[in-house]
Amino acid sequence: MRRLTEHDEAEINSILSREDEILPSSGFTVSVMDAVRREATAPSPIPFPWKRALPGLVVAGLALVLILISIIAAIAQLGKATTPQLSMSVPSAMPPIFSGGIKSAAIWTMLALLMTFVSVKLSMRLASGRV
Amino acid sequence: MSASDDQADVERALAGDVSAFEGIVRRWQTPLVNLAYRFCHDRGRSEDMAQEAFLRAYRGLAQWRKDAVFSTWLFALATNLYRSELRRIPARTLSLEDIAEPTDARASDGNLEDRDYDRDMTVRRAVFALPAKYREALILFYFHDMDVTTAARSLGLPEGTVKARLFRGREILRNKLPQLLAVPHLKEA
Numbered sequence: 001m002r003r004l005t006e007h008d009e010a011e012i013n014s015i016l017s018r019e020d021e022i023l024p025s026s027g028f029t030v031s032v033m034d035a036v037r038r039e040a041t042a043p044s045p046i047p048f049p050w051k052r053a054l055p056g057l058v059v060a061g062l063a064l065v066l067i068l069i070s071i072i073a074a075i076a077q078l079g080k081a082t083t084p085q086l087s088m089s090v091p092s093a094m095p096p097i098f099s100g101g102i103k104s105a106a107i108w109t110m111l112a113l114l115m116t117f118v119s120v121k122l123s124m125r126l127a128s129g130r131v
Numbered sequence: 132m133s134a135s136d137d138q139a140d141v142e143r144a145l146a147g148d149v150s151a152f153e154g155i156v157r158r159w160q161t162p163l164v165n166l167a168y169r170f171c172h173d174r175g176r177s178e179d180m181a182q183e184a185f186l187r188a189y190r191g192l193a194q195w196r197k198d199a200v201f202s203t204w205l206f207a208l209a210t211n212l213y214r215s216e217l218r219r220i221p222a223r224t225l226s227l228e229d230i231a232e233p234t235d236a237r238a239s240d241g242n243l244e245d246r247d248y249d250r251d252m253t254v255r256r257a258v259f260a261l262p263a264k265y266r267e268a269l270i271l272f273y274f275h276d277m278d279v280t281t282a283a284r285s286l287g288l289p290e291g292t293v294k295a296r297l298f299r300g301r302e303i304l305r306n307k308l309p310q311l312l313a314v315p316h317l318k319e320a
Contacts, residue, residue: 008301009301012301012305013277015250015251015254016269016273017273017276017277019169019273021161021165022164022165022174022177023164024161024164024178024181025178028164028181029153029156031178031182032181032185033149033150035185035186036149036156036186036189037149039186039190040149040189
C-alpha cells in the first residue's frame with residue numbers, strides 16, 4: 001500500500017473542501033416552526049402513576065423478601081443437617097411443599113393461582129385508572 | 132451569526148416564547164441541511180433530517196449548558212442524529228471497487244474543467260463509499276473548514292482519534308483512486 005504524501009493530502013483537501021452548498025427549500029423554516037409549535041402545544045407525557053402503583057409494589061416487595069427469607073432458612077437448615085444420613089435428613093429440612101404430599105402441594109398451587117389472579121386484577125384496575 | 136443572538140433566542144424560547152426559536156432555525160438551517168446532505172446525498176432526506184435535528188434541539192434546549200457555544204452543541208446534536216439515522220436507514224452507496232475511474236485521467240477527451248469536475252465527483256463518491264468511521268471524520272472535517280477540534284467535538288471523539296481516522300481515510304482514497312490522484316506526480320517525473 002502506498003503511503004500518503006503531503007501532496008496527496010493537499011490534493012484531497014483541495015477537492016473535498018470545495019463541496020457545493022445546497023440551500024434549504026423555501027418552505028423549510030415554516031415547516032420546522034410548524035413542527036416546533038405542534039411540539040410546544042402537545043400535552044406533556046403522562047407520568048407513571050406511582051401513587052396508585054405503590055401499594056402493589058410494597059406488597060410485591062414484601063412477598064419477595066418473605067420468599068428470600070424462607071429460601072435462606074431452608075438452605076440454613078440443609079447446612080445444619082448432618083451428612084452421614086443425607087437421604088433421611090433432607091426431607092425434614094425442605095419446605096413443607098416437599099414433605100407434605102399431595103394435599104400440601106395443592107394448597108401451594110391454589111395460593112399461587114390466587115396470587116396470580118390478584119396481581120392480574122390489580123394491574124387491570126391500575127391500567128383502567130379505577131383504583 | 133452571533134453567539135449572543137443564539138443565547139438570547141434560547142433564553143426566550145425557554146421562557147415560553149416559541150417564536151424565538153425561529154431565529155435559531157433561520158440562522159442555522161443552511162449549515163444543518165448541508166451537513167445532513169453530506170451524510171446522505173439526498174436533498175429531500177437531508178431536509179427531513181435537519182428538521183428532526185431542530186426539533187430535538189428545541190426539546191433539549193434546557194440541556195445546553197453554555198460551556199460551549201450554541202452552534203457546537205447544535206452540531207454535535209445534529210451529527211449524532213444524522214449518524215444514527217444513517218445507521219438505521221443507510222444511504223444508497225457504491226462500494227469503493229465500483230467507483231468509476233477513468234483509465235488515465237490525462238487521456239480524457241474532455242477539457243480541463245470537465246476533467247477536474249469528473250475527478251472531484253469521483254473522489255466525493257469515493258468518500259461516500261468509505262467505511263462509516265472514516266467517512267464521518269472526513270465529512271465533519273471538511274464541513275467545519277478543516278478544523279479538527281470542532282470536528283472532534285461534533286463527533287464526540289478525541290482529536291487524536293479523528294486525526295488518525297482522517298489520515299487512514301485519505302490513505303484509502305489515495306490507494307483506491309491512484310489514477311485520479313497521481314496526475315501531478317506523473318507530471319513531476
